[in-house]
Amino acid sequence: MTHYEAALLRRVLGEELSEAMWFGLGGGIGFMYFVFEYSGEPPHLSIIAQAHPEPMVARALDRAGVQHEIRHTGSAKVAERNLRAALGAGHRVVCRVDRHRLPWRPDFPFPEPIDVDVLGLDGDRVRLGDGDLPLEAFLDAWSAAKKERHQLIEITGTGGGRPDVAGAVKETAARLTGPVLGNNFDVNFGLSGMRKLADQLGDTSTKQGWTRRFTDAEVALGRLAACLDVEYTAPAASRPLFAEFLAEVGGGCRCPDLSGVGGNLGGCGECGAGRGVLPAHR
Known part of the structure; x- marks a missing residue:
């Protein structure tokens, strides 16, 4: 279950911290949804299912206390x-x-x-x-x-002390439920962005709906699969990997016990990965 930045940090700094821990410290799960349209080019779907736009590597190093x-x-x-x-x-x-x-x-x-x-x-x-x-x-x-x-x-150094997992979890929750950029584009982030994607997927009457926006459904769904499984994410939109992080930190991060939340989130990831929506593109 390799996540690019988390695997990079583990490769660079050794195996003291798990890939799931590096992922969580870097910001964990997130959601951004845009469809970019340029003259002469087909619509380009962009979904980022991890913390965004702040780069994960520097954030993870800060949270881990690595100089x-x-x-x-x-x-x-x-x-x-x-x-x-x-x-x-x-x-x-x-x-x-x-x-x-x-x-x-x-x-x-x-x-x-x-x-x-x-x-x-x-x-x-x-x-x-x-x-x-x-x-x-x-x-x-x-x-x-x-x-x-x-x-x-x-x-220039190694980590010292306990990683700031409490700060990481709080930041992830805030980014999913509140403003990210502080401007009108915030509607495309977090839970609001998920609702926007769901609405446009089901929209069959306006030009913002996928049935009219994407003339080639196979290309659109193939791109969706890449966004949720490969690009800027781990498989199943990184939900199972973040579930591992929550299970690993458990109740030891000055937050409520998160192990049960991790189990529920992992189940959601398995459910999403097992859907037959994109069988030809996985």
Whole structure:
């Protein structure tokens, strides 16, 4: 049950904390629903079923008490110098790049950021946790994440004390039930976003309904499956993984005993994963 960012953190920092724990500390489950429409392009469905928009890696490190520094720069030369210095100091490094500039990722006309663990530099090649690529190609992907250009997280220490699981759980609940961005787009987040998706799925009369918006139902449902099982999530919209987190922390986070909630949530994930809605796309 691999979740990308949680698995990355466990790979970088070792196995003291479980993947479920890293996922929960990073913000856990969430929900964002948009359909983007561009001239000359088919509608693009985007559902993010995890904490969003705050990046999970930095948040999880904060909650776990792991010492780290975050650097940004507009200069590719300075960024490369920062990278070499961090690796030269023997520190673990996570960089934010445009996922579609990585050679093993599919092309996409718009940038989408992703965190990658940088293992080392061998001459003009960069070693990442997912594969190697030329330094020039890495710098291109690193420069393309416009809002977080050349972001580098340098992990300078290890965790100390107990992770802040209570703060993580409260933040997850607040994000699902209250404002996220503080503007009109909040209707697309949390429980409100789920209701909007349900309404548009059942809408057969207006142009916002899926029957009119998506002319190819197979493509739309295939994209829905990818959003709920693969992209920015763990399988079954990350609900079973978050259930593991709740069961693991139990009543030890200064919250009510959450183990029963975790069991219920895990059951919901199994129910959703077992539906026959998308049999051809799973």
